[in-house]
Amino acid sequence: MKKFAYSALVLTLALIALPNGAMAATKTLDNLQTGFNGESNANPRYLAFAEKADQEGYGEVASLFRAAAKAEAVHAANHAAVIKMVGGTPQAKIEAPVVKSTKENLEAAIKGESYERDTMYPEFLKQARAEGNRDAVQTLNYAKTAEGEHAKLYSEALNNLPKLKGSKAKDYFVCTVCGYTTSQMDFSKCPSCFTHKDRYEKVS
Amino acid sequence: MLQFPAIPSWDALHPLIIHFPIALLLIAPIFIVVGAALTPTKGRSYLIAAMVLLLVGTASIFVAVETGEAAGKLAERSPGMEHVLETHESLAERTQAVFSVLSLILLSLLAVPWLLKRADTRLTTTILPLAFLVLYSAGVLLLVNTAHNGGRLVHEFGVRAMVASSPVDASAALPMETRDKE
Numbered sequence: 001m002k003k004f005a006y007s008a009l010v011l012t013l014a015l016i017a018l019p020n021g022a023m024a025a026t027k028t029l030d031n032l033q034t035g036f037n038g039e040s041n042a043n044p045r046y047l048a049f050a051e052k053a054d055q056e057g058y059g060e061v062a063s064l065f066r067a068a069a070k071a072e073a074v075h076a077a078n079h080a081a082v083i084k085m086v087g088g089t090p091q092a093k094i095e096a097p098v099v100k101s102t103k104e105n106l107e108a109a110i111k112g113e114s115y116e117r118d119t120m121y122p123e124f125l126k127q128a129r130a131e132g133n134r135d136a137v138q139t140l141n142y143a144k145t146a147e148g149e150h151a152k153l154y155s156e157a158l159n160n161l162p163k164l165k166g167s168k169a170k171d172y173f174v175c176t177v178c179g180y181t182t183s184q185m186d187f188s189k190c191p192s193c194f195t196h197k198d199r200y201e202k203v204s
Numbered sequence: 205m206l207q208f209p210a211i212p213s214w215d216a217l218h219p220l221i222i223h224f225p226i227a228l229l230l231i232a233p234i235f236i237v238v239g240a241a242l243t244p245t246k247g248r249s250y251l252i253a254a255m256v257l258l259l260v261g262t263a264s265i266f267v268a269v270e271t272g273e274a275a276g277k278l279a280e281r282s283p284g285m286e287h288v289l290e291t292h293e294s295l296a297e298r299t300q301a302v303f304s305v306l307s308l309i310l311l312s313l314l315a316v317p318w319l320l321k322r323a324d325t326r327l328t329t330t331i332l333p334l335a336f337l338v339l340y341s342a343g344v345l346l347l348v349n350t351a352h353n354g355g356r357l358v359h360e361f362g363v364r365a366m367v368a369s370s371p372v373d374a375s376a377a378l379p380m381e382t383r384d385k386e
Contacts, residue, residue, distance in 0.1 A: 125280060129367050134213065137278050137367055145281045191290055192281070194273045 028136045031124040032083045033091060035143065038116070039076035040092035043069045048097040049105040056102050060167040061157050067172030067203040068109070068150045071179035075146065078139040078178075085135055106158040113151035117144055142178035145192045149181050169204040176201050215274035216367070219358075222268050226351050228261030229303065233340055240333045244324035248314075251333060255310050262303040269296050272354075278367065285361040292353035299346040306343050310336060 050065035080090035099105065121144035128136035157164065174181050178193035188197055212220065232254045239250030276289060313336060317328050357363040 122280070132367055134215070134278070134367050141278055141280055148281065187290075189293075191286070193277055194293070 028124070028128045028131050028133050029083065029086050029088050031127060032079050032086075032136060032139075033088065035121070035124060035140065036076055036079040036083060036090050037092045038120075039072045039079060039143065041095055041097075042072040042112070043076065044094065045069075045097035046072065046109070048099045049102070049109065052099050052105060053102045057166050058102050058161070058164050060164050060170040061102055061106070061161070063170045063172055063204050064153055064157055065105075065109075067174050067181050068153075070174045070201065070203050071146050071150065071181045074174065074176060074179035075139070075143040078142060082133075082135045082139050086133070103158070103161060106154050106161070110151055110154045110158065113147045113154065116147040117151055121147065142180075142192060146175075146179040146181055153181065153183070172203050173200040174203055175199060213367070214271060215278055218268065218271040218275040219364070221264060221271055222351070222354060224264035225261045225268055225299075225303075226347065228257045228264065229347055230344065232257040232261060233337055233344070236333050236337055236340075240330045242329075244326060244329040247329045248324055251310075251314055251329060255307075255314055258303070258307050258310055262300075262307045265296075265300045265303055269300050272296060279357075279363050282361065285357065285363065288353050288356050288361065289363075292350060292357060295346055295350040295353060299343065299350050302343045302346055306336075306340055309339065 046065045046069035050062040050069065053059075053062035053065060076090075076092075083090045098108075100108070121140055124140050125137060125144065128140055170183065172181060172183050173185050175190045175193060175195060176199050177195045178190060180190055180192040185197055185200065189195065190197065190199070235250045235254035235257065239247040239254060241247070242250065272293070276293065279285075279289065281289070313328065313332050317324060322328075
């Protein structure tokens, strides 16, 4: 209600104020399409990695891959919603995943997530901020934060891989709003999007 | 020519709002001390002023928490900053709860004698308000720590100006070395 009243006031005053031009979101739209393509491909890739991990007896790693796959689907849906908002059509070219051993799959996943966390999303965010596209900043920031967690969880799994041989499925929790992924629900609100923890989904 | 700056969005409002609870809620106890030191008749108006400051300050905490969450959704996380942000958010919620209770207590202290049509005495304008200040110190401790962590986010981790209020030259937002290559 507070937000609505404030938005109505801002909208009214904005209509009275001098128009400052329609937002040209072409570069951010391209970036969102790139992000959407990446997240849409990451989902089936991680599900394929999960299957391989199960075959090799790494139940816990398989659970982690499934949780990350769920998070990537959340990011893809969030990116798609903003693409539509700025007048675009979400497009993804789904490629067949290259599945190797679980060790190699983890290494590839860490490389991909680290690139998204350290290079791709920070650049996209800078552009979206400069364009004043708040919705894009939010979805890109949610993805960047979650990819950082994925990289951390994958690195931990890789470091402990010998010990995880023969492990059973483990519970992970994924925020259905922002895709934040964790194995410990020691908070009442999502650390990334502040949504109540009830919105988390358990993935094993 | 001077003109009004752009109207900030809800998430950009946080840096403007946060100064209200800090200032109002730190000034309120001064009025309580002055009110307690004066005679019951003269002191009552200072206590009422303190109550108004406390109520407005507490209301501004609610706005600060809401705008803070909106701003937090746009803030890029980094390893050290993440912990400070979580602490800031958690302390802000506790501060909100504590000052809500303090508001109710002071409101009761001033409203009950008035409703019962009892004359002000040293008990109601000096002893109880001073006892209330002891409770108030807990709120001040939370408020100051919340503000300190918010300050760290801005001045230590550079969390500020989330989104441009109007589109700017995108290349200007890129680092110098990137711009040189383009």
